[in-house]
Amino acid sequence: MEHDFTTHVNRRGQGSSKWESMLRDCPAAGEDVVPLSVADMEFENPPEVRRALHALVDSAVLGYTEPTRRFFDACVSWQERRHAWSPRKEWIVTSSGVVPAFFNAVRSLTRAGDGVIIQPPVYYPFKMAVEASGRTLVENPLVLDGGRFVMDFDDLENKAADPANTMLILCSPHNPVGRVWSAEELRRLVDICVVNDVLIVSDEIHDDLIMPGYEHTTIMRVMRPDEYDHVIVCTAPSKTFNLAGCQASVIYVSDEGVRTRFSEGFRRLAQFSLNIFGYTATIAAYEECAAWLDELIGVVRGNYELLSNWVARRHPELVAYPLEGTYLAWVDFRAWGLGSKELESFMKGEARLWLDEGYVFGESGAGFERINLACPADVLVTSLDRLDAAASRRGLGTTTGRGRA
Ligand SMILES: Cc1ncc(COP(=O)(O)O)c(C=O)c1O
Known part of the structure; x- marks a missing residue:
């Protein structure tokens, strides 16, 4: 791959809406926690864009x-x-x-x-x-x-x-x-x-x-x-x-x-x-930046496969809807039987996951979560591991045999 989609970008202190909102909720969110909410990406901008902006600042009057x-x-x-x-x-x-x-x-x-x-x-x-x-x-x-x-x-x-x-x-x-x-x-x-x-x-x-x-x-x-x-x-x-x-x-x-x-x-x-x-x-x-975009799409597709394999292997009671476009996965957690506010506090408080809660997209979204897949693959893997561990502690899902399928 020609471009870098694996480095973890450090957005703390940069005024990122996604990060600031997580840190407002939980100032002590650990170094391992990356929010997977607001629809921007945990990747550096394409180098061609960065170069163009540098050249602009070096040469133009900002009038x-x-x-x-x-x-x-x-x-x-x-x-x-x-x-x-x-x-x-x-x-x-x-x-x-x-x-x-x-x-x-x-x-x-x-x-x-x-x-x-x-x-x-x-x-x-x-x-x-x-x-x-x-x-x-x-x-x-x-x-x-x-x-x-x-x-x-x-x-x-x-x-x-x-x-x-x-x-x-x-x-x-x-x-x-x-x-x-x-x-x-x-x-x-x-x-x-x-x-x-x-x-x-x-x-x-x-x-x-x-x-x-x-x-x-x-x-x-x-x-x-x-x-x-x-x-x-x-x-x-x-x-x-x-x-x-x-x-x-x-x-x-x-x-x-x-x-x-x-x-x-x-x-x-x-x-x-x-x-x-x-x-x-x-x-x-x-x-x-067409080539950068083509690579990005491969990364998002790979992350969606990670997610859907995780659902299939670890939590078949959940539903990850097919991702045809966007980098936002739509996942149905209703089988866990939690109310939408309860699901939200479980995600943040127990799984340390900041996602977009389904209910904000309308009543029919209650019990769903939107997961931003535009992040390095290992960020997604550690997020899903945390979710799995928190679900096991709570007895949610088929892995413990006590969840509702
Ligand atoms: C469907 C849709 N429209 C618009 C936007 C945001 O648009 P903008 O940032 O250009 O105002 C988003 C951001 O997630 C979106 O998903």
Whole structure:
């Protein structure tokens, strides 16, 4: 392997949200404990990005900055090479994050009181965006079909048919259940939304993190140009290359009318441009880091195999759902019979594991945990060993013969 995915990075004292939140909970968390929660990675950034940022600091004046032609070219070319579609430069609206982008979409593209559909269990800021904007939250929960999460299209059809519901926020690939939606599933969703005049905000921030054997289809590939007024697509280099702190995301809004309203929304908040580091990091990542990403995907896939083998051998009463995309595993711990708060305190207090609790993604997530797999493999192994030991002490699971299968 050409790049380093084994060194333990030291993030203590760097203001990392993931680490600070663990240390607030437990200032004495031991040196052996690495949080596996917030979706960034326990890996160094690609060397090409680090070099580009060093060169920037050494040579540039850090004044007001705007996107250059090279920035737009890097974004478009990445979509062409990696996702087989050709956005136009003028469709791009930059945003300091995908979260600010969908908050802005809800406020600027729906009216007060409109219903906004989400598909829980799902990335919890979707719900926050709807509620913080005084819109009505409408849930179209995912359902299980043969051990795989799927969309409930009948329910979606009913909800989309209500004229009060004017927007759907799609998570594609889906965080936390790890689904990579197929072209057929997406087309069916588009059919329902377009007929019922529901605008789709497609959050594709995990679009590059696709496991071998799966293919991400950007929603733009299943839409006809005459349907473009029903979609915006949110992407970013941040998940892919561990750049969340650079606060750069790239939103494609192909319809001019929608784009004007969306951009106006940002202008009302005086949100005009990214910081200088965001542009440089994005360019370096998209121009130079495809090989780093390919290696990363192999590492994440290997970690998922470690996890699913651990479940199969040590705790077959648990369910690790198939990881099609993202680096976030979704695991069902309900067989242990703990309430969701009890599970949380067991994880932190007894297993010394900081994960994302399933209940934060919606009611249907209660009893599940989201485990961040973007860490060196030995970190995952020691985390699972601690979990195993804590489960044995408590008599949870089949290894002791006392757990509920
Ligand atoms: C689906 C999804 N959207 C957005 C984000 C965060 O976006 P940003 O950091 O660009 O605001 C995340 C982070 O985990 C995510 O999973």
